[in-house]
Amino acid sequence: xxxxxxxxxxxxxxxxxxxxxxxxxxxxxxxxxxxxxxxxxxxxxxxxxxxxxxxxxxxxxxxxxxxxxxxxxxxxxxxxxxxxxxxxxxxxxxxxxxxxxxxxxxxxxxxxxxx
Amino acid sequence: xxxxxxxxxxxxxxxxxxxxxxxxxxxxxxxxxxxxxxxxxxxxxxxxxxxxxxxxxxxxxxxxxxxxxxxxxxxxxxxxxxxxxxxxxxxxxxxxxxxxxxxxxxxxx
Numbered sequence: 001x002x003x004x005x006x007x008x009x010x011x012x013x014x015x016x017x018x019x020x021x022x023x024x025x026x027x028x029x030x031x032x033x034x035x036x037x038x039x040x041x042x043x044x045x046x047x048x049x050x051x052x053x054x055x056x057x058x059x060x061x062x063x064x065x066x067x068x069x070x071x072x073x074x075x076x077x078x079x080x081x082x083x084x085x086x087x088x089x090x091x092x093x094x095x096x097x098x099x100x101x102x103x104x105x106x107x108x109x110x111x112x113x114x115x
Numbered sequence: 116x117x118x119x120x121x122x123x124x125x126x127x128x129x130x131x132x133x134x135x136x137x138x139x140x141x142x143x144x145x146x147x148x149x150x151x152x153x154x155x156x157x158x159x160x161x162x163x164x165x166x167x168x169x170x171x172x173x174x175x176x177x178x179x180x181x182x183x184x185x186x187x188x189x190x191x192x193x194x195x196x197x198x199x200x201x202x203x204x205x206x207x208x209x210x211x212x213x214x215x216x217x218x219x220x221x222x223x224x
Contacts, residue, residue: 005159033212040200041153043214056211090158094212101208103149106158 003027006091006107013081014115019108021076023091031055031101032074034066035090037109043090049074050096078112085112117142121205121215128195129223134169136159136190138179138205147170147206148181148188153202153217161191197222 006023013019025032033056034046048056052068063079074091088111092104121138129135136167140148147166151159163172177192188205190198205215 035214041217041219043159043204043217045211045213050209092159092212094208100147100210101212102147103161103164103208104159104212106160108158 004091004093004105004107006089006110008110009108010113012113012115015081015083017081018077018079019081019112020078021089021091023074023107024074024077025059025072025091025093025105027093027095027105028072029093029095029105031094031096032068033092033094033104034073034074034076035092037088039087047074047076059099081112081114083114086112088112117146117207117209117213119207119213119215121203121218123216124202124219125180125221126218127221127223128196132222134190134192134195134199134220136203136205136220138188138190138215139195140186140188140205140207142186142207142209144209148179149206149208149212150177150179150188150190151204151206151214153204155201159204195220195222197224215224 004025031050047066049068088109091107094101094104118141149164150162152162163174165172165181171180204215
């Protein structure tokens with residue numbers, strides 16, 4: 001009964017390929033996120049969805065396309081993978097209280113390695 | 116824009132030493148403040164939080180007080196253990212959740 005689960009945990013792929021990472025939360029939260037963590041552990045928000053609607057889209061290349069089929073799922077599709085896309089990608093979710101997000105719950109991460 | 120600044124690591128301490136990891140923030144509103152911990156190979160876990168000025172968050176012997184006058188939320192623990200070795204992130208919640216750059220903590224037995 002994992003709260004936020006993402007698959008796969010590890011992903012090794014060649015440059016130029018297209019890949020997807022899936023995320024599901026069973027917490028009943030309205031808001032879901034994708035974060036990218038680089039080799040120095042710096043966490044940068046990529047996208048945020050609230051009730052299937054995109055609300056935050058940071059300066060991310062348009063090769064990255066999030067999709068939220070329902071509020072419990074937020075998938076990340078990456079086209080034409082590049083070496084610089086290698087990182088750990090975290091999915092997270094939070095509730096919204098008085099229009100502000102409460103604490104975020106994180107998945108275990110997907111370590112993407114582009115070779 | 117909003118931001119979080121925390122002390123750079125790595126921080127190396129001996130077991131039972133006193134720990135302080137500094138965190139300051141910049142925000143236009145009245146954000147909630149958090150400390151998260153990331154153990155090797157895992158995702159981030161909420162360690163503690165404070166939602167308004169002068170609130171003190173505490174968990175597992177760690178404490179942090181929301182200081183509006185100094186815009187700070189420093190993490191402290193009186194006696195660290197080897198099992199506390201991890202990366203610690205300060206974060207704030209305004210219209211989104213923003214993280215500091217993380218501080219790696221090594222505790223030596």
